[in-house]
Amino acid sequence: MIRFEGVGKRFGDHVVLRELDFTVAPGEFVTLIGPSGSGKTTILRLLMTLERVDEGRIYVGDECLTHVPKGERLVPAGEKHQRRMRKRIGMVFQQFNLFPNMTVLQNVTEAPLRALGLSKGEAEARGVDLLELVGLTDKTNARPSQLSGGQQQRVAIARALAMRPDVLLLDEVTSALDPELVAGVLKVLKQIASTTDITILCVTHEMQFARDVSDRVMMFDQGQVIEQAPPEKLFTDPDHERTREFLHAVL
Ligand code: ADP
Numbered sequence: 001m002i003r004f005e006g007v008g009k010r011f012g013d014h015v016v017l018r019e020l021d022f023t024v025a026p027g028e029f030v031t032l033i034g035p036s037g038s039g040k041t042t043i044l045r046l047l048m049t050l051e052r053v054d055e056g057r058i059y060v061g062d063e064c065l066t067h068v069p070k071g072e073r074l075v076p077a078g079e080k081h082q083r084r085m086r087k088r089i090g091m092v093f094q095q096f097n098l099f100p101n102m103t104v105l106q107n108v109t110e111a112p113l114r115a116l117g118l119s120k121g122e123a124e125a126r127g128v129d130l131l132e133l134v135g136l137t138d139k140t141n142a143r144p145s146q147l148s149g150g151q152q153q154r155v156a157i158a159r160a161l162a163m164r165p166d167v168l169l170l171d172e173v174t175s176a177l178d179p180e181l182v183a184g185v186l187k188v189l190k191q192i193a194s195t196t197d198i199t200i201l202c203v204t205h206e207m208q209f210a211r212d213v214s215d216r217v218m219m220f221d222q223g224q225v226i227e228q229a230p231p232e233k234l235f236t237d238p239d240h241e242r243t244r245e246f247l248h249a250v251l
Contacts, residue, residue, distance in 0.1 A: 001026045001061055001167060001199040002047065008055035009042055009223075016042050017223040020056070026166075029193050029200045031210040031231075034220030035246060040203040044169045047201070048091050049082040060088055061166055087115060090160030091169040094176050096152040098144040098159075104131065105140045108158045116163065123162075130158035134188045150181030154188055161192070168192075170202040174209075182206070189213065207251055211235050219243045 002024040009017040016039045024030045032040045045051045046058060049065065057074075058065045065085050067074040077085075098107050108130055109123035118126070131137050134154040144152055153173060160168060170189070174182045186209045193200060193213050204210055210217055211231045218228040219240065227240045235251075238244050 001028070002201060003059040004043075004056065005059070006056035007046070007053050007058060009039070009046065009051065010054055015223060020224060022218065022225055022228070024167075024199055024201055026199055027197045028215045029202065029213055031202045031204060031214040031217045032220055033204070033207070033210060033217060033246070034226070038220045039223040040220055041171055044091065044171050044201065044203060047089055047167070047169055049086055052076070060085060087163060088166045089169060090163055090165035090167070091171065092153070092156050092160050092173050094172045096144075096149070096156040096176075098152055098155055100144055103141050103143060104136060104147070104155050107144065107155055108162050111159065112162050126162055127158070130161055131155075133161075133192070134158045135184070148181055149177045150184045153177065153181075153185050157185075157188060157192070161198075165198070167199045167201065170200065170204070172203055172205065174204070174206060205250065207235070207247070219246065221246075 004020050004022050007017055007020040032043065034040060042051065046053060047065070053066050057067055063085065064074070066077055068077045068081050099110065102110065105124065105127050108127040112118045112123045112126060113120065128140070131140055134157055136151060136154055139147060139151060144155065147155070174185050177185065186206065190213050192198065214231050216228055217231050217234045219226045219234065219238070221242055226242050227234065227238060234243065235247065238247065
């Protein structure tokens with residue numbers, strides 16, 4: 001569902017990703033771990049087309065995200081292609097960024113109404129189902145400011161899923177939450193992972209969560225995958241010294 005082929009990204013002279021190759025299979029839950037500044041968020045931002053690759057290609061499903069054919073050649077994709085591809089990808093950020101002047105339900109139905117052209121009835125039916133999935137049926141008509149951070153983040157998750165994306169990107173979604181609210185959000189994500197066939201790429205510092213839900217964990221350092229393995233292997237018996245050091249520091 002996701003394929004990076006020789007992806008390079010730099011900011012000025014600073015090389016953030018170098019010749020990066022990896023794939024994520026349909027329905028797979030892959031977690032990226034690694035030191036701060038190693039390029040994890042940049043990977044998610046490239047997938048969201050918030051940044052452009054300097055080298056290489058990214059594929060989502062059977063389509064190239066970054067390039068389009070022009071005659072015999074592939075050329076960097078324009079804004080229209082990227083906008084179309086972006087509909088296949090949902091992202092939840094550390095900051096929830098809900099629309100403060102809309103109700104919880106309106107936050108969830110806004111994008112499907114505008115971007116997918118769903119009728120109000122269809123969008124609301126979808127929204128109601130999703131609010132049930134994230135355990136917020138009783139908050140349907142509340143405003144974001146009336147919710148806890150954890151509840152707001154669960155609305156943000158429902159909002160991302162409302163577009164029925166093929167891929168869900170999760171960027172440190174619990175980092176801004178008070179500790180007692182983290183578990184509720186992780187529980188919802190765990191349920192989504194186990195009950196839907198969505199493909200999830202997740203960046204997190206919650207190692208226990210990564211261990212519980214991931215099919216595969218990729219250890220990242222300096223813009224490259226150092227090693228990748230199922231969590232039971234990576235967290236207990238990593239092959240790489242760098243992974244061992246990192247886990248020792250965070251666990
Ligand atoms: P991680 O998510 O692993 O902490 P990031 O992908 O956020 O790492 O960042 C990787 C490196 O790229 C960092 O050194 C960061 O400072 C740099 N970086 C990220 N975005 C930008 C930007 N827009 N401009 C300049 N440097 C950036």
